[in-house]
Amino acid sequence: MNFLSEGFLQGFDLLFSGDEEVWSAVFETLKLSSLSMLVSLLIGIPAGFALGHFSFPGRRAVRLLVDTLLSIPTVVVGLFVYAFISNRGPLGSFELLFTTSGMAIGQTILALPIIMALTASAVENTDRRLRFTLLTLGARGRRLLLSTLWEARHQILLAAVTAYGRVTAEVGVSMMLGGNIKWHTRTITTAITLETGKGNFATGIALGVLLLSLSFVLNWSVSFLRGRSAA
Amino acid sequence: MTIDARIPVYQLNDIVCGYEGKPVLRVESLSLYDDGPVAFVGHNGSGKSTLLNLLAFLLPPISGELMFQGATAGESGRGSLDATMLLQDPYLLRRSVFENVAYGLKARGMKDVRSRVVEALEMVGLSPDFARRLWYQLSGGEARRVALASRLALRTKVLLLDEPTANVDEESAQLIAQVILDARRMWGALPLIATHDLQWLDSVTQRRIFMRRGRIERQPA
Numbered sequence: 001m002n003f004l005s006e007g008f009l010q011g012f013d014l015l016f017s018g019d020e021e022v023w024s025a026v027f028e029t030l031k032l033s034s035l036s037m038l039v040s041l042l043i044g045i046p047a048g049f050a051l052g053h054f055s056f057p058g059r060r061a062v063r064l065l066v067d068t069l070l071s072i073p074t075v076v077v078g079l080f081v082y083a084f085i086s087n088r089g090p091l092g093s094f095e096l097l098f099t100t101s102g103m104a105i106g107q108t109i110l111a112l113p114i115i116m117a118l119t120a121s122a123v124e125n126t127d128r129r130l131r132f133t134l135l136t137l138g139a140r141g142r143r144l145l146l147s148t149l150w151e152a153r154h155q156i157l158l159a160a161v162t163a164y165g166r167v168t169a170e171v172g173v174s175m176m177l178g179g180n181i182k183w184h185t186r187t188i189t190t191a192i193t194l195e196t197g198k199g200n201f202a203t204g205i206a207l208g209v210l211l212l213s214l215s216f217v218l219n220w221s222v223s224f225l226r227g228r229s230a231a
Numbered sequence: 232m233t234i235d236a237r238i239p240v241y242q243l244n245d246i247v248c249g250y251e252g253k254p255v256l257r258v259e260s261l262s263l264y265d266d267g268p269v270a271f272v273g274h275n276g277s278g279k280s281t282l283l284n285l286l287a288f289l290l291p292p293i294s295g296e297l298m299f300q301g302a303t304a305g306e307s308g309r310g311s312l313d314a315t316m317l318l319q320d321p322y323l324l325r326r327s328v329f330e331n332v333a334y335g336l337k338a339r340g341m342k343d344v345r346s347r348v349v350e351a352l353e354m355v356g357l358s359p360d361f362a363r364r365l366w367y368q369l370s371g372g373e374a375r376r377v378a379l380a381s382r383l384a385l386r387t388k389v390l391l392l393d394e395p396t397a398n399v400d401e402e403s404a405q406l407i408a409q410v411i412l413d414a415r416r417m418w419g420a421l422p423l424i425a426t427h428d429l430q431w432l433d434s435v436t437q438r439r440i441f442m443r444r445g446r447i448e449r450q451p452a
């Protein structure tokens with residue numbers, strides 16, 4: 001067990017001494033997850049709202065598809081996107097493979113269904129008195145829709161946090177589409193995979209601790225939001 | 232029989248109203264003039280809320296004609312901002328008390344809403360300090376008052392109140408009676424009240440329309 005405690009000590013040392021390789025992976029993770037979250041939120045909130053608020057033909061089918069995608073394995077997404085963006089794929093000419101943008105496409109496919117499904121159920125589960133309340137107060141058109149969305153804001157934030165957790169924790173997509181290229185597409189999770197494989201526990205632990213802290217902050221804010229939205 | 236030359240605020244002709252195509256309310260003819268508070272009285276399930284929802288333009292009639300201030304309601308949405316309603320089971324937006332009371336004013340494009348908000352809170356007996364509270368920091372009774380204040384702030388022609396004294400104590404019930412009379416006196420509102428509390432109603436109005444099984448049973452001549 002000695003190598004574990006030594007690993008921890010060295011890990012903290014790496015983190016606080018500002019080891020460039022470690023921090024490069026951290027920044028890549030932040031850059032990548034910000035990109036995929038931005039796209040997912042921009043598409044997912046309006047799409048989820050429409051799914052939860054309006055009834056249209058095929059709504060149940062879309063709902064089923066989105067729910068299915070919630071639990072899609074990351075390597076399947078990796079495989080699927082790889083087929084599209086690799087040299088011989090239909091999007092090969094954009095040269096997205098082994099780039100942050102390419103990885104972001106994969107992560108967006110992971111995050112989007114979470115945002116959509118949770119936004120849709122948040123909107124569906126708003127109080128049924130809400131619509132009448134807004135109408136009696138004089139809300140019409142766009143204001144009516146935006147105010148409905150605003151009432152569900154805590155659950156939508158919860159959806160964002162949940163999706164963020166998924167994209168920062170996944171390995172499959174980042175590994176297959178990013179290729180774990182040092183200084184470039186190496187993320188926290190792919191770095192941990194590599195370093196552990198090399199028997200280099202200290203770096204792995206340093207990164208693991210970072211990921212754990214991130215997850216702690218996320219879960220703490222989730223429990224805070226849960227309490228808030230229940231009120 | 233005298234013919235009233237004035238235009239009624241509401242005029243209902245052969246109205247059928249209901250849910251998912253199933254009728255629960257029939258009104259052959261009803262005219263409501265701007266003569267002061269009117270109460271709809273009847274047992275649970277007699278159709279009071281359904282009628283109020285119709286008058287608040289929340290529930291379109293299955294058939295028949297609903298006229299509001301001389302025009303057919305629904306055509307270009309005319310008049311619908313001149314009526315507001317306190318729901319039987321009021322809901323507060325997940326915002327501050329201030330934002331709740333200001334909401335309808337902002338929806339009407341009003342910019343400087345503070346004085347109207349404070350005034351409405353005062354009408355329901357809440358101090359301006361309440362404006363800062365959030366929706367979950369209120370007791371049930373306070374939440375009801377805030378919901379009422381958010382309607383009063385609008386100073387609409389028609390003020391619909393669905394069972395305003397349900398689950399409130401005697402003191403609050405008297406305050407609500409006073410508020411209804413104040414709304415009439417201050418901006419000439421036409422309060423329309425659904426209730427089964429006849430004793431309380433004595434302090435508000437003697438103009439009563441009795442309802443039973445989705446029909447108007449008796450109305451003042």
Ligand SMILES: Nc1ncnc2c1ncn2[C@@H]1O[C@H](COP(=O)(O)OP(=O)(O)O)[C@@H](O)[C@H]1O
Pocket residue numbers: 250255273274275276277278279280281282
């Ligand atoms: N949302 C609804 N869907 C279907 N039926 C309803 C709905 N609301 C009320 N009803 C029915 O309409 C009738 C009148 O109800 P309501 O107008 O609420 O009466 P009241 O307010 O006098 O108690 C009742 O038989 C009730 O069951």
Ligand SMILES: [Mg+2]
Pocket residue numbers: 279280281319393394
């Ligand atoms: Mg009722």
